[in-house]
Amino acid sequence: MKELYRKSPSLMELVVSRKNLSTAATKVRRNKGAAGIDGMTVWEVEEHIEEIYLPLRQKLLNETYKPQPVKRVEIPKPNGDKRKLGIPCVRDRVVQQAIKQVIEPLIDPHFLPQSHGFRPNKGTHTALKQCVDYYEEGYKFVVDCDLKQCFDTLSHDKLMYHLETFIQDKAILKVVRKFLMSGVIDLSGEFVESKTGAPQGGVLSPLLSNVYLHELDKELDRRGHRFVRYADDFVIYVKSKRAGERVIQSVTQFIEKDLKLIVNKDKSKVGSPTRLKFLSCLIRKVNGTCRFIPTKSAKQKFKRTLKRLTSRKRSGTFEVIIKEINQVTRGWIGYFGLGFIKMFIKRIEQWLQHRIRQLILKRWKKSKTKITKLFSYGLDMDSARRIGFSRKKYWRLSMTPEVHQALTTKRLHHWGLVSLSSLVESAYARY
Numbered sequence: 001m002k003e004l005y006r007k008s009p010s011l012m013e014l015v016v017s018r019k020n021l022s023t024a025a026t027k028v029r030r031n032k033g034a035a036g037i038d039g040m041t042v043w044e045v046e047e048h049i050e051e052i053y054l055p056l057r058q059k060l061l062n063e064t065y066k067p068q069p070v071k072r073v074e075i076p077k078p079n080g081d082k083r084k085l086g087i088p089c090v091r092d093r094v095v096q097q098a099i100k101q102v103i104e105p106l107i108d109p110h111f112l113p114q115s116h117g118f119r120p121n122k123g124t125h126t127a128l129k130q131c132v133d134y135y136e137e138g139y140k141f142v143v144d145c146d147l148k149q150c151f152d153t154l155s156h157d158k159l160m161y162h163l164e165t166f167i168q169d170k171a172i173l174k175v176v177r178k179f180l181m182s183g184v185i186d187l188s189g190e191f192v193e194s195k196t197g198a199p200q201g202g203v204l205s206p207l208l209s210n211v212y213l214h215e216l217d218k219e220l221d222r223r224g225h226r227f228v229r230y231a232d233d234f235v236i237y238v239k240s241k242r243a244g245e246r247v248i249q250s251v252t253q254f255i256e257k258d259l260k261l262i263v264n265k266d267k268s269k270v271g272s273p274t275r276l277k278f279l280s281c282l283i284r285k286v287n288g289t290c291r292f293i294p295t296k297s298a299k300q301k302f303k304r305t306l307k308r309l310t311s312r313k314r315s316g317t318f319e320v321i322i323k324e325i326n327q328v329t330r331g332w333i334g335y336f337g338l339g340f341i342k343m344f345i346k347r348i349e350q351w352l353q354h355r356i357r358q359l360i361l362k363r364w365k366k367s368k369t370k371i372t373k374l375f376s377y378g379l380d381m382d383s384a385r386r387i388g389f390s391r392k393k394y395w396r397l398s399m400t401p402e403v404h405q406a407l408t409t410k411r412l413h414h415w416g417l418v419s420l421s422s423l424v425e426s427a428y429a430r431y
Contacts, residue, residue, distance in 0.1 A: 010169055010171070011102055011103065011167065011172050012060060012061060012169055012171035012172050013061070014102045015060065015098050015099050015101075015102050015172065016056075016057040016060050016061060016098070018053060020098050020101055020102065021053065021056070021057075021094065021098050022046070022049070022050075023098075023101065024094045024095075024097035024098035024101060025045050025046045025049040025050075025094045025097075026046060027097050028042055028045055028090060028093045028094050028097055028203075029042045029043065029045055029046055033087070033093075033201075034071075034073070034087050035087075035090065036068065036070065036087050036088050036089030036090060036092065036093075037068055037069060037070075037071045037089060037185050038068060038089045038091075040089060040090050040091070041090065044090070045090040045091070045093075045094060048090075048091065049091070049094055052091075056091075056095075060095070060171065060175065061171065063170075063171050065095070065175055065178070066178065067088065067092045067095070067175075067178055067179050067182040068088070068089045068091075068092060068182065069182050069183040069184055069185050069191060070086035070087055070088045070182060070184050070185070070199050070201065070202070071086070071087040071088075071089075071184075072084060072085070072086060072087075072184050072185060072186045073085045073086075073087055073187075073201075074187070083200070084200070086184055086199025086200060086201045086202060087201045088179075088182075088199070088201065088202055088203075092179070092182075093202075095175070096179065096202060096203035096204045097203045099172060099175070099204060100203055100204055100207055102172075103166070103167055103172065103207075104120075104207055106167065107166045107167070107207065107211065108120060110166065110214070111214055111217070112214070112217045112218070112221055114130065114217060114220075114227050114228055114229055115210060115213075115214070115217055115229050115230075116130070116228065116230045117206065117229065117230040117231035117233075118206035118209075118210060118231060119210070124230065124279050124335060125338055127228050127229075127230045127278075127279060128279060128281055128292050128338070128339075129338075130228045131235065131237070131273065131278060131283065131292070132283060132290050132291060132292065134228075134237035135237065135273060135283050135290060136290050138239060139237035139238060139239055140239065140272065140273075141237070141238050141239065141240060141241050141243070141244045141270060141271065141272060141273075142235045142236065142237055142238070142244070142270070142271065142272070142273040142276055142278070143235060143236040143237075143244045143247050143251070143268075143269075144267075144268060144269050144270075144271070144276050144278065145234060145235075145236070145248060145251060145252065145255070145263060145268045146263065146264040146267035147232045147261055147262070147263060147264070148261075148262040148263065148264040149197075149262070150209070150213075150232035150261060151197055151198055151199070151200045151205060151209060151232065152196065152197040153197055153260070153261055154196060154197050154198055154208070154209065154212050154261075155196060155259075155260045156177065156180050156181065156195075158212065158259070158260065159180070159208060159211065159212050160173065160176070160177055160180075162211050162212060162214065162215060163176065163208070163211050166211070176204065176208075179202065179204060180194060180197075180198060181193075181194050181195075182194060184199070206231065209231060209232065210231075212259070213232065213234075213259075215258070215259060216229070216234070216254075216255065216259060217229060219254055219258075220236065220251070225237075225238075225247065226238075228278070230279055233279065235273070236251070237273075238270075241270055241271070244270035245270055247270075248268060248270055252265070252268070277295045280294060280295050280297075280298040280336075281293065281294060281295065281298075281336070281339060282295060284339075284340055286340055291338065291340055292338075292339040292340075293336075293339045293340045293341065294336045294339060294341065298336070299344060302332050302348070303348065303351075305328055306325065306328065306329075306348070306352055306355070307355070309321060309324050309325050310325070310355035310356060310358075310359050311359075312359055312362040312394065318359075318360070318415070319416065321359070322415065322416040322417055323416070325352070325356075325417065326416070326417070326418045329418060329420055329423065330423060333345070333420065333423040333424055333427060334423075334427070337423065337424055337426075337427025337428070338428070341424060342421075342424055345420050345424050346421065348420065349419075349420040349421060352420070353409060353412060353417075354395070354398045354399055355398075356412060357398035357403055357404075357407045358394045358395050358397070360407060361394050361397055361398060361403070362394050367388040367389055370384070370387060370388040371384045371385055371387075371388035372384075373406075374387055374388065374402070374403075374406045377406040377407065377411065378405065378406060379402055379405060379406045383402045384402075384406075386402065387400065387402050
C-alpha cells in the first residue's frame with residue numbers, strides 16, 4: 001500500500017493556527033500595557049481575535065496584513081532624559097506574539113551563552129553571575145561600551161538580512177518588515193515614517209535586536225573576549241586598563257562600521273567593575289565571597305518609591321497600599337536579592353514599618369479613634385490615652401514603644417505586609 005505523505009505546514013501556517021493566536025491573545029492580555037492608536041484595551045483583545053480570526057488568518061497567509069502605526073509615548077529616565085517607546089495596537093501585539101511563539105524556538109538556540117537579555121531561562125541574574133565569574137578569574141577591568149539609541153537606529157535592511165539566516169518563510173519576513181516600517185504617530189498626532197529601528201514597546205523588538213546584535217556577539221567571541229551582553233548593554237572583561245583601551249577602540253570601529261550603530265564615546269569607559277555599573281549593579285568582594293551590590297542610585301530610587309507609596313496624604317485603602325508596597329519590594333528584591341543587600345534591607349524594613357505606622361496613626365485622625373484602636377490592639381488604657389492625646393508629630397509617635405507594642409511587626413505582616421528579610425533569605429537560598 002502506498003504511504004500518504006502530508007506536506008509540512010509553513011511557519012506562517014503555524015503562526016495563524018487558532019490555538020497559536022489564542023495563546024498569543026491570552027499572553028498579551030496578561031502582559032497588560034497601554035492601548036495603541038485605535039484605543040482598544042488588552043481586556044478586549046481575546047474576544048476581538050476570536051471574532052476576526054478567519055479574515056485575520058487569510059490576510060496573514062496571503063501577505064496583505066497591514067499593521068497600524070505605533071503610538072509614541074515618552075517615559076522619564078533617571079538622568080532626566082526621556083525614553084521613547086512605540087506602543088502597537090493590541091491586535092498587532094497579538095500578531096507579533098504569535099510570530100514570536102513560532103520563530104523564537106528556532107532562533108534562540110543559535111545565540112551565544114554570553115547573551116542574556118530577553119531570552120528563555122536567561123536574565124539579569126545569569127548575566128551578573130557571569131560577570132562575577134570573569135572577575136574571579138582575574139579579569140579585574142571592564143570595558144563599558146554604551147550604544148546610543150540602539151533600538152532606534154537598527155538598519156532595517158541589515159536586520160532583515162540577518163533574520164533571513166534563521167527564517168526563510170517569505171510571508172513571515174514580509175510582515176516583520178511591515179511592522180518595522182509601520183510608522184509612528186508622534187506626540188503631536190502627526191504620522192512619522194520609520195526608516196530605521198525597532199520600536200521599544202513592540203513584542204518582537206527584543207528578539208529582533210538580539211538577532212541584530214548576535215553579529216556583535218560573534219565578533220567578540222571570535223576575538224576571544226570575555227563579555228556579557230544584556231540587550232543593548234554589554235561589557236567586556238580584560239586584565240588591564242591598557243588592554244581595555246585597545247579593546248574599546250577596536251570594538252567601537254567594528255560597531256560603527258559594520259553594524260552602523262553609534263557608540264556614545266562620552267559614556268563609554270574602561271575601569272573597575274567595582275566602580276562602573278552594569279545593570280545597576282557593582283561587583284563587591286566581602287569575606288572572600290564575590291557578588292554584586294545595587295548602586296547608590298538604585299537604592300535611593302527604591303526608597304523614594306516606598307516613600308511615595310506610604311505618603312500620609314495619599315488616597316487608597318490600606319489593603320491597596322499594602323498590595324502596592326508588596327509589588328515594589330518583591331520586584332526590587334527579586335532583581336537585586338542575590339547581591340549583598342541584607343544590611344540595607346534590614347534598615348529599609350525598619351524605616352518602612354515606621355512609615356506604615358505613621359500612615360495608620362494619621363488615618364485614625366481623632367484622638368478618640370486612636371485610643372479605641374490602640375486599646376483594642378492590646379495597649380493599656382493609660383498608654384492609649386497618652387498616645388491619643390499626644391501633640392507629637394506622627395513620625396515621632398510611630399517610633400514610640402507604645403505604638404510598637406500595639407502595631408507590632410507581626411500584626412503588620414498579618415495585615416498583608418510581606419517581610420523583606422524573608423524575601424532576601426529566599427533569594428539567597430536560590431543563589
